[in-house]
Amino acid sequence: MSVDFVKVAEIKDIQPSNMLAVDLEGERVCIANVEGNYYAIGNICTHLGGPLNEGTLEGFDVECPWHGSKFDVRTGEPTRPPARQAVPAYEVKVEGNNILIRKHQ
Numbered sequence: 001m002s003v004d005f006v007k008v009a010e011i012k013d014i015q016p017s018n019m020l021a022v023d024l025e026g027e028r029v030c031i032a033n034v035e036g037n038y039y040a041i042g043n044i045c046t047h048l049g050g051p052l053n054e055g056t057l058e059g060f061d062v063e064c065p066w067h068g069s070k071f072d073v074r075t076g077e078p079t080r081p082p083a084r085q086a087v088p089a090y091e092v093k094v095e096g097n098n099i100l101i102r103k104h105q
């Protein structure tokens with residue numbers, strides 16, 4: 001696992017209140033834009049693997065499109081069942097027009 005930040009998207013790719021799924025070294029990651037701030041968590045729901053980027057973003061919570069679990073995009077922690085395990089959380093850095101992420105150490 002690299003410790004360096006990796007560019008995964010550009011600012012124009014993710015409008016406010018939207019999400020985008022990207023790959024980081026083989027892991028699917030969901031980038032969320034909450035009022036101009038970017039957050040990144042694992043894209044695969046820990047319940048049965050639903051794609052979080054296809055769900056809905058409300059405040060800091062993303063709702064899985066399959067059975068309604070919610071995760072906090074700031075921490076990856078579940079905020080509503082049926083999911084009980086957190087998804088990974090990533091650090092996000094914006095440099096110019098670029099969005100870079102790395103996994104929390």
Ligand code: FES
Nearest residue numbers: 045047048050064
């Ligand atoms: S797969 Fe996400 S809530 Fe079931």
